[in-house]
Amino acid sequence: MEFPFDINQLFSERVSVLDHTLVAGRKSAGRPDLQAHIATVIDELGRASAKAQQLTAPITSASKLQSQKHQLYLLKDGESNGGRGAVMGFLKVGYKKLFLLDQQGAHVEAEPLCVLDFYIAENLQRHGYGLELFDFMLQHKNLEPVLMAYDRPSPKFLSFLAKHYCLKQSIPQVNNFVVFDGFFLNRSVGQ
Numbered sequence: 001m002e003f004p005f006d007i008n009q010l011f012s013e014r015v016s017v018l019d020h021t022l023v024a025g026r027k028s029a030g031r032p033d034l035q036a037h038i039a040t041v042i043d044e045l046g047r048a049s050a051k052a053q054q055l056t057a058p059i060t061s062a063s064k065l066q067s068q069k070h071q072l073y074l075l076k077d078g079e080s081n082g083g084r085g086a087v088m089g090f091l092k093v094g095y096k097k098l099f100l101l102d103q104q105g106a107h108v109e110a111e112p113l114c115v116l117d118f119y120i121a122e123n124l125q126r127h128g129y130g131l132e133l134f135d136f137m138l139q140h141k142n143l144e145p146v147l148m149a150y151d152r153p154s155p156k157f158l159s160f161l162a163k164h165y166c167l168k169q170s171i172p173q174v175n176n177f178v179v180f181d182g183f184f185l186n187r188s189v190g191q
C-alpha cells in the first residue's frame, strides 16, 4: 500500500506500535503534519481491512484509535516505492472485559487481550507477513496465542491460527468472540 508521502519518515522501524497518541517514535511527536499522514495511513488500512472482510463499516480508523485503549502494530516494507516505503498491513489488539463460557458451559468473567482487526495487503497475503506481524505482537506482549480472544475471526484468520499456532478446537460462545481449548487453563484471576 503506497502513499504520496514518505512512509519511512513516519515509521522508522519495520514494525511500529501505535496507540491513542498516534505517535510513531520521537519523530512524529509534536509534528501535526506527520500525525495527519499517520491518520491517513490508519484510515486507509481500516477501509481496506473492512473491504477484505466485507464489513459495512471499518473497525479501525485514526479517530477510533485515538479514543480507545488499543494498540496497532503496523508492518512496512522500507525498500519499496523508490525507497519511500510502503505499508504491508496491520494488527490491532486491546483488552476487553468478556463474559465467556468455559468447557462446562459455566460463565467466566475475563479480560483477555483480544485480536480486534488484522489485515495484510491483498497482493502480499500468504507470504508469511501476517505471521511476522503476529509473532512480533506475541513477543511484545509476552503472550501465548491460546490465552487471547478473537473478535469475529474471518475464515482466513481461523485457517491462519490453525496452521501457525495449532488453534483448532474452539469453545462455543454466545458472543462474537472465539477462544480455543486451553484458554481456561493456567489463567490467573482477572487475566
Ligand code: ACO
Binding pocket: 049, 052, 053, 115, 116, 117, 118, 119, 120, 121, 124, 125, 126, 127, 128, 129, 130, 131, 132, 150, 151, 152, 153, 154, 155, 156, 157, 159, 160, 161, 163
Ligand atoms: N485463504 C485461506 N487461508 C488463508 C488465505 C486465503 N486467501 N490467506 C491466508 N490464509 C491463512 C492460511 O492458513 C495460510 O496458510 P496456507 O497458505 O498454507 O493455506 C496462512 O494464513 C498464511 O499465513 P501468512 O502468510 O502468515 O498470513 P497472511 O500474511 O496472509 O495474513 C491474514 C493472514 C491477516 C488473515 C490475511 O490473509 C488477510 O489480511 N486476510 C484478509 C482480512 C482478514 O480476513 N483479516 C482477519 C479479520 S478477523 C480479525 O481480525 C479478528
